[in-house]
Amino acid sequence: MALKTLDSLHIVMASSEAVPYAKTGGLADVVGALSMALAKSGYQVTVLLPGYRTELAQKARRIAMQFSVPVGERPMDVSIEEEYLTVTGALHHVRVLFVCHDPYFNRPGLYQQDHHDYPDNLDRFTLFCRAVIQAMHILVDVQREKIDILHLHDWQTALCAVYLKALAHEHNSLQSIKTLLTVHNLGYQGIFSGQEFMKTGLPSSLFSLSGLEFYGAVNCLKGGIIFSDAVSTVSPTYAREILTAEYGCGLEGVLASRRDGVTGVTNGIDEAVWDPAHDAYLQAKYHANDLSGKRTCKRALQQELGLPILDVPLLAVIGRLTFQKGFDLLLEILPELMALDLQLVVLGTGDTHLEQGFIAAKEKYARRIGLHLGFDEGLAHRIEAGSDMLIMPSRYEPCGLSQLYSLRYGTVPIVRRTGGLADTVVPFRPSTIKSKIATGFHFIDPSPDALLSAILLALHAYEEQEVWRSVVTAGMKADLSWDQSARVYADLYRQLRDGRRSESANVY
Ligand code: ADP
Numbered sequence: 001m002a003l004k005t006l007d008s009l010h011i012v013m014a015s016s017e018a019v020p021y022a023k024t025g026g027l028a029d030v031v032g033a034l035s036m037a038l039a040k041s042g043y044q045v046t047v048l049l050p051g052y053r054t055e056l057a058q059k060a061r062r063i064a065m066q067f068s069v070p071v072g073e074r075p076m077d078v079s080i081e082e083e084y085l086t087v088t089g090a091l092h093h094v095r096v097l098f099v100c101h102d103p104y105f106n107r108p109g110l111y112q113q114d115h116h117d118y119p120d121n122l123d124r125f126t127l128f129c130r131a132v133i134q135a136m137h138i139l140v141d142v143q144r145e146k147i148d149i150l151h152l153h154d155w156q157t158a159l160c161a162v163y164l165k166a167l168a169h170e171h172n173s174l175q176s177i178k179t180l181l182t183v184h185n186l187g188y189q190g191i192f193s194g195q196e197f198m199k200t201g202l203p204s205s206l207f208s209l210s211g212l213e214f215y216g217a218v219n220c221l222k223g224g225i226i227f228s229d230a231v232s233t234v235s236p237t238y239a240r241e242i243l244t245a246e247y248g249c250g251l252e253g254v255l256a257s258r259r260d261g262v263t264g265v266t267n268g269i270d271e272a273v274w275d276p277a278h279d280a281y282l283q284a285k286y287h288a289n290d291l292s293g294k295r296t297c298k299r300a301l302q303q304e305l306g307l308p309i310l311d312v313p314l315l316a317v318i319g320r321l322t323f324q325k326g327f328d329l330l331l332e333i334l335p336e337l338m339a340l341d342l343q344l345v346v347l348g349t350g351d352t353h354l355e356q357g358f359i360a361a362k363e364k365y366a367r368r369i370g371l372h373l374g375f376d377e378g379l380a381h382r383i384e385a386g387s388d389m390l391i392m393p394s395r396y397e398p399c400g401l402s403q404l405y406s407l408r409y410g411t412v413p414i415v416r417r418t419g420g421l422a423d424t425v426v427p428f429r430p431s432t433i434k435s436k437i438a439t440g441f442h443f444i445d446p447s448p449d450a451l452l453s454a455i456l457l458a459l460h461a462y463e464e465q466e467v468w469r470s471v472v473t474a475g476m477k478a479d480l481s482w483d484q485s486a487r488v489y490a491d492l493y494r495q496l497r498d499g500r501r502s503e504s505a506n507v508y
Helices: 002-007 026-040 121-142 155-166 194-200 220-227 236-241 252-256 292-304 327-332 334-338 352-364 377-386 402-408 419-424 430-434 448-463 465-477 482-497
Strands: 010-014 044-050 062-071 074-086 093-100 149-153 178-183 191-193 217-219 230-233 262-264 314-321 343-350 369-373 389-392 412-416 441-443
Touching: 010 026, 010 121, 026 044, 026 093, 026 149, 026 482, 044 121, 062 121, 074 121, 093 121, 121 155, 121 194, 149 155, 149 482, 155 178, 155 220, 178 220, 178 482, 191 194, 194 217, 217 220, 220 252, 230 236, 230 482, 236 262, 236 419, 292 314, 292 369, 292 377, 314 327, 314 352, 314 377, 327 334, 327 352, 327 448, 334 448, 343 352, 343 377, 352 369, 377 402, 389 402, 389 448, 402 412, 402 419, 402 465, 412 419, 412 448, 412 465, 430 465, 441 448, 448 465
Parallel strands: 010 044, 010 149, 044 093, 149 178, 178 230, 230 262, 314 343, 314 389, 343 369, 389 412, 412 441
Antiparallel strands: 062 074, 074 093, 191 217
């Protein structure tokens, strides 16, 4: 009993996305699944999200708080709506608080529309961060709750750490709360024109090298890195990579200035959502000991995407069509690939030139390529289940979730050896084949040739039924659950709460 009291933690998560409410990418999966895993372990979890009025988030909720916060000089009315999310099969729940301000959050997109960022994104996330702090004041000062940790995710929430630390005199009662900032993708830093700095309401002394200033602009993530008590990212390899100029996106120096460094915690998968044995999106269910359902899923997928139902290798691509993901490398080798007996399915949305590249490829190889440009959760599940191989040629990849889902669904990943892809896919080599631990294929150079060689090696292995079966089952049986990662986060929270980690970065 004493141990339980000692271990009790109240974690407040602030995020711009979380499953099942709002999602554009892996961040949503991580925040949703981590919150659930922590609640399942008995920790108290409160998630704060913008109150988007999306399809997933339309139902009426109790209004728990009302107040106003400034954006620049203007006070903005905010209401906090409350809902409880029950953890599957457990008695625990996650409290979700939605920061509602319809002029900012009742829009068709989360951050952008028609490929253009909303011009007032700094206003929107300044309001969100200020509302998070104000809501914590009400929880602590009025409702007498104890909060141990504020876990922030990406640039959209990074300003919370700045407000807590830099305006400490305004937030006395919150000073025992420790902040952890998790960087899910350093390529997105929340950079805005220097003229917009006043919107944050922070003292002008913070628009400097040791604050949010970044080559004359405002950089929200930089502020978060400097003012958080700890910084983590989503895989050990990416944690090392971002300290280098090649992967640091200009923030490698700021990251290196943190005394405690950057901790890498690999993401898991939410097995309540991603498990081929129970996946409601699939026509047939299957597991590692009986893959007949996977063959049914393959035929169903070929039919769904208008491809001939043939027993040829089916390669897949799922993801944001951006330079980061390296799908341009795939477009370059399409003529060679299409000369082989295989099919390709593509699900994604993103940069216009990449979308057009895949449209042109589909026109040219209509009966070999299945294409869906758009966001479709169900189709993502059916592709993971129905394909034989998943291609992830990312130039950088903080963790990557699609390859984790592929492993679980018996779809062998072919990945560039970077970030979380290097940490989660065991490469096909003589030694790993012999010990039956190989789960996929790696290549190193971000070049079309290197990608093609890895695909050819995989196709060759596909022909060797027994070898292939061993790679498929090793992946399906790998422990990818959130339990392990949630334990590492809980340990990090306790270290922070107990003062076993040094405070924020050396002033840069
Ligand atoms: P990132 O977060 O960089 O976009 P991840 O691999 O970490 O990449 O996570 C991507 C997540 O988004 C996965 O859950 C994947 O299934 C999903 N996803 C990406 N693009 C699409 C799409 N077009 N339709 C449906 N789901 C998608």
